[in-house]
Amino acid sequence: MALLDGEVVASASNRMERGGDATQHAEMVVLRRVARLVGNWRLSGVTIVVTLEPCPMCAGAMVQARIDRCVYGASDPKKGADTSVYDVLQNTANNHSVEVVDGVLAGECAALLSDFFRDLRQRNRLSCPYTSR
Numbered sequence: 001m002a003l004l005d006g007e008v009v010a011s012a013s014n015r016m017e018r019g020g021d022a023t024q025h026a027e028m029v030v031l032r033r034v035a036r037l038v039g040n041w042r043l044s045g046v047t048i049v050v051t052l053e054p055c056p057m058c059a060g061a062m063v064q065a066r067i068d069r070c071v072y073g074a075s076d077p078k079k080g081a082d083t084s085v086y087d088v089l090q091n092t093a094n095n096h097s098v099e100v101v102d103g104v105l106a107g108e109c110a111a112l113l114s115d116f117f118r119d120l121r122q123r124n125r126l127s128c129p130y131t132s133r
Contacts, residue, residue: 002034003047010034026050027058031065043067051109053080053102059088062098069099073109 002010012029016022027050035041047069048054048062054070059081062070070089072082081088082100089098 001049002030002043003049004034004038004045009037009046023057025055025058027054028061031061031067035065041065047071052076052113053082053084054089055079056081056086056088059086059098063088063094063096066096067098069101071101071104073103073105074113075102075106 001008010030010033012026014026015024015029027048030048034043034046043065046067048067049071052074053072053076054062075084077084079085082102089100
């Protein structure tokens, strides 16, 4: 979800599987929608709110778009780009630094993600003709 002046201006979910495109993370979709809405790639004043710590691609896009803030719930120990694995959002080598608020409803976010991926694995098992049931 994206906030501008305290109001929700865009929301999205991960569309990688549906769209067959690895760049269709929810953050990327939201950044594109907000850029179209405001008519500019510079998204000063925008806050991105997500369930999981952004990956390097999404964090890099947030830096490039000059968003003000990223709020997320659960850390990602495999590919998190706030500081879990990488330091992209506030890296001093960047030309812009994104303010980060992490751990918001962390337990709830982690449970939501666990349930989602468990259900996804189950659906994939049921739909794959090569797995035994």
